[in-house]
């Protein structure tokens with residue numbers, strides 16, 4: 001067991017451990033000793049569920065199955081987009097703005113235009129279907145808590161995302177998108193107050209929804225004017241929520257910004273009072289010396305997405321500089337359209353490998369360091385009670401199967417190194433989310449996986465046919481001609 005607990009020390013390991021949960025919280029974590037386990041069993045009513053027990057008949061510690069795996073807290077993904085789940089392998093080998101136009105915005109435009117026909121065909125909203133697939137992708141890779149940046153047309157479809165989350169039994173923070181310039185005119189928030197009213201409505205509607213938080217998530221600095229951003233930040237302060245945005249992802253867009261305003265995106269954000277410890281930005285690949293100083297001074301957190309940054313050729317952020325200046329940062333996947341999957345272990349590995357190679361220094365970004373940046377650190381950034389196996393924390397637990405050839409041999413002294421360097425990222429055999437077993441020996445307990453996958457396959461084929469007939473709008477971001 002790798003508890004990542006501050007009480008025990010983050011590098012502590014428990015060989016032969018057990019975890020007892022009650023409701024949606026962890027109650028006990030410790031070493032498996034038959035006497036104390038017998039006591040737990042005799043003190044429990046018949047509602048004691050033992051993970052991995054086939055017949056459920058547990059009368060003594062002898063009946064408890066030993067799972068050959070490592071238990072970890074569920075992974076925490078601090079930046080992703082659930083609407084990209086059917087976009088694997090669309091518009092590849094192109095830069096960010098072209099990819100946004102030809103993959104993401106073309107697809108969401110397709111859902112928008114064909115919504116009625118698709119709903120009829122699938123017997124449910126195609127948005128719901130897309131979001132449910134994204135929740136499956138997360139669980140398959142051990143992610144139990146996620147920030148879902150709900151950009152472009154998706155800002156109109158928050159209820160479908162809430163429903164998908166309810167069915168997947170995960171935890172999500174929904175950063176609701178907005179934009180009032182440099183984007184598809186069909187979704188511009190004009191006047192800007194419609195974006196604020198949308199926040200009011202959604203916040204009120206889902207106040208009592210378990211496992212969902214609503215925060216503002218303006219898409220990009222280039223697509224949101226200063227007045228809109230100021231109002232959204234004030235809204236976040238008034239509602240005591242965080243705020244999230246993409247920042248300094250692509251070099252050309254960052255450069256345009258500097259030319260237009262004489263300021264970098266971070267300097268611009270600082271000038272309108274947007275940055276503080278409740279703001280966290282996605283990417284932040286391109287940084288000036290002053291940007292780094294502002295991020296450190298304002299305690300703004302960054303979410304690094306190495307899979308998307310390398311595939312889209314955006315570059316990689318200076319993580320070692322972030323570390324030396326105590327700029328908090330997490331490692332995440334981004335949406336499946338750019339990262340191509342939600343393999344967060346792979347993201348952690350790439351982040352470490354890149355920095356080691358770039359700086360020609362193998363001691364940088366250890367396996368332990370990057371593991372913390374997909375668990376306890378993003379949990380702190382997002383202000384969740386997750387990311388660690390500690391009594392009182394949320395019962396979000398995963399088991400990584402150690403019986404597979406690529407993870408054999410594993411010992412407790414090298415288990416974290418093996419997870420980061422040798423795992424494929426999908427050896428997650430059990431997932432407990434909010435105290436409920438949602439994946440049992442690789443099988444989804446509540447979701448009919450085959451039906452969802454075949455419907456997503458069909459949806460993707462319909463989009464492919466649509467793409468052949470309709471050229472993508474060139475509406476996103478800043479182009480040479482502008």
Ligand SMILES: [Zn+2]
Pocket residue numbers: 079080081149246282334335
């Ligand atoms: Zn993103």
